[in-house]
Amino acid sequence: MKLTERIGLGLLHRIDPERAHHLSLTALNSGFVPLHGGPMTGTRLATTLAGIALTNPVGLAAGFDKNATALPALLQSGFGFLEVGAATPRPQPGNPKPRLFRLKQDRAVINRFGFNNEGASAICARLAMRPRGDVPVGLNLGANKDSADRAADFAAVLACCGPHVDFATVNVSSPNTERLRDLQGRAALTALLAGVMEVRAGLERPIPVFLKIAPDLSDDELAEVAEVALASGLDAIIATNTTLSREGLSDPQKDQAGGLSGKPLFEKSTRVLARLSQLTDGRIPLVGVGGISSAEDAYAKIRAGASAVQLYSALVYGGLSLAAEIAQGLDVALARDGFANVADAVGTNRDAWL
DSSP: OOHHHHHHHHHHTTSOHHHHHHHHHHHHHHTOSOOOSSOOOOTTTOEEETTEEESSSEEEOTTTTTTSOSHHHHTTSSOSEEEEEEEOSSOBOOSOSOOEEEEGGGTEEEEOOOSOBSOHHHHHHHHHTSOOSSSOEEEEEOOOTTOSOHHHHHHHHHHHHGGGOSEEEEEOOOTTSTTGGGGGSHHHHHHHHHHHHHHHHHSSSOOOEEEEEOTTOOHHHHHHHHHHHHHHTOSEEEEOOOBSOOTTOOSTTTTOSSEEEEGGGHHHHHHHHHHHHHHHTTSSOEEEESSOOSHHHHHHHHHHTOSEEEESTHHHHHOTTHHHHHHHHHHHHHHHTTOSSHHHHTTTTGGGGO
16 A cells, blocks of 8 residues: 555544545545556456456445446556446435444444435446446446335346446345345345346347345355346356344444444355355356455455455555555465466365355
């Protein structure tokens, strides 16, 4: 981390977390944040995810750039792919503030945003104007809190924005919209995905569709999700979203309501990832998310079964330069252990997490 970035983070940590986040996006768009200059590259790092070519497997998770307002800068930040959103059909303010909390003692974050965003139309317009290049951009699909048919909301956002993204993620795993996680059940998820896949088939350029799941599923529920995902023709599963668990936390703000992300989520999410890898047996690629803050964390996710990884909360503590640092460190780890590329390492240590 450069000195300027360290100073900037120190100043941001002195103010309200949500205001600090908005300021960080403003700084990005103003050119005040030092950037890598494009995606981190390397022959060992190049891989594919659901048919999408990646220069490196380190992605930005949804939530950082909810409204797709900072894409030009983020495309230069070292990530191999980006995910923006979540977008809902209609704009919505989300839950009351405060709704974002830094747990500094635990290197964690709790949020209860509730899909606050400017709506699919506004986000779609920005996606349509984004710079094209070597960094794929995906959109996280959400549902309005007051919707009479939440399943239809996911399809509606895809219909609006699908032509302007490289992949889309069905997010039924946020804990901050009441009863949203109920859509992870077999019948509800099957019906929801059928609607999304019907819209996908009608796009002029059909794109891969991913599913983002919660880390709090039981083994039986996880098996159901895997079964439905395979039967529905999904292209990848993202494991995982935030957790409702507070196990092992020490920060005074640990009891705030919302989803927990950051370092304490690493072990829980990696075990879910490994189990999902076992259940799907390589028939569908997985994206590992949850608690990644170093190259060794990313490498562990890949060896547990992930074809690619995503991070977000670690940027609160490590800055945006972390993307390139992790990709570079991952390249070193692959070389150290004799892997010619990322794909060769996928799942090679899965059993250690089961």
